[in-house]
Amino acid sequence: MGDASPNPTGDRAARIEIVGLTKRFLTPKGDPFTAIRDVSLTVEPGQFCAVVGPTGCGKSTTLAQVSGLERPSAGGVRVGGQLVDGITKGVSYMFQADSLFPWKTVLDNVVLGPTLLGTPKKQAIALARDWLRRVGLAGFEDRYPHQLSGGMRKRVAMAAALINRPRILLMDEPFGALDVQTKAIMQTELLGLWEELRPSVLFITHDLDEAVALSDRVAVMTSSPGTVKNVFDIDLPRPRGDVQQIRHEQRFLELQGQIWESLRDEVNRAYAMTAAAA
């Protein structure tokens, strides 16, 4: 897994501890702006944790600190007990926007991950072909991303994110731009692959149904500057199977109602803030 700590017991290495995380930016005018304040959240190894919150509350900023793409202003993130400083190893990221490289074929997009880790070319190609088969895209290796549908592009992104067998998977509204049916299919496939590999997942979404259906835990964030308001444990049994089915279960609806109760005030406050600013 490329972990620097001595003898990483696969489990321990996948624990995410976010402690007192604060991130301030300089606005173009030169004023400081606090995106997130004092965020604390722990994701146990192999846990699927969703983060919901109103628009602009700093969910993506939180993820950027965990991946090491940005440095926190205060507090910190520990991954597997090690303080994040620079790009965290063994992390994969899936964005809402297409993060496929449009100038690379489907195969080359997936091959990139292992090659950057130093896997020999031939081995990397074989691995990538195997992963494309797993996400149901065998035969599409030579296509360019623009030749695929939105759902197929997401599958490629999923293969590219999972091919390195990450211990941590960061997902920033990965299915936000998909239509409802495709979204449900992709969610079910994601759960299948997750149950196989069991990385720890931080999953940002606006969609409460999605959060409850997929996760073990749902963290609700406050409006800007964001901090963690409540954490809900989702005790729906696993494997969850078809995401479409679970939505009708009694327990699902209860949990969804509780979380919405917590989220509603924040959404209203965020909306009032943007309305006042406009």
Next chain:
Amino acid sequence: MSGSGVTVELINGLADLNQVTEAALQASARRTRSRRRALVWLGRVAVIVIVIGGWQWFTEVGWVDKFFFGQPTGIWQSLVTLFTQDTGFGTIWENLWVTIQEALYGFLGGTLAGILFGLLLGMNGYLADVLSPYIKIVNSIPRIILASIFMVAFGLGIFPKALLAGVLVFFVVFFNAFQGVREVDRNLVANVRVLGASPLGVARHVTVPSAMTWIIASMHTAFGFAIIGALVSEVIGAQHGIGLIISHAQGSFDPDTVFACMVIVAAFTLLAEYLIGLLERAVLKWRPPVRSEAAGI
């Protein structure tokens, strides 16, 4: 039983009918398309006939003085003369070859330097902030004037011409490469960094391929500038080249030969344009095929 037989027959009949209309529709669509294509070509021929014919007619009648503005038949005569007789500075082929060399060297040198500096400054924000006022100043200098300086400094050979062409090309390509790097999708950079790419890896997998769209687009314009640079330097002072023939013809009040040289250079530029188009298609084959129409202009 017989009832169902009739139904089946009816359905088959309908299917046949569908096929017939399908074929008819296709044929009519094809007719519409070929008629449109014929009309377009008719229009194109009409435009050229009106422009050249009108020119010929106006100068023939005397509404426009052919002493100043030339005449199509005269231009044709000049072309024939240029290609059959010595121009006074060697054959037309020798002169054309000199101009082509100057333009090509300038184009290649300017493009390479433009790409290099554009990528460098695009990827290094600090360097860009420091140098941007100076680049703006240099860019506002009328660079054609440099032709005089280069001639004084480097003589009448090919080098000063290629240098001017290169300077003209450089700024076009530079600004595009710079902008191309600036427009790189932040998500893609983040993605490749998380995957473990070094700064060089980011450049190789994201920045350069992304900026390539802009760079290649700028090459169309840049090649025109290379030709301008070569010709203008030749007009200012040269021993060979199309520009020299032009300046000579100008001195002897011979607009037909000037126009003839224009035709020759235009033909060469079209060829180069075609080759750049081929390069564009090869390098940017990953792009969705939408905006090809604007590229041809």
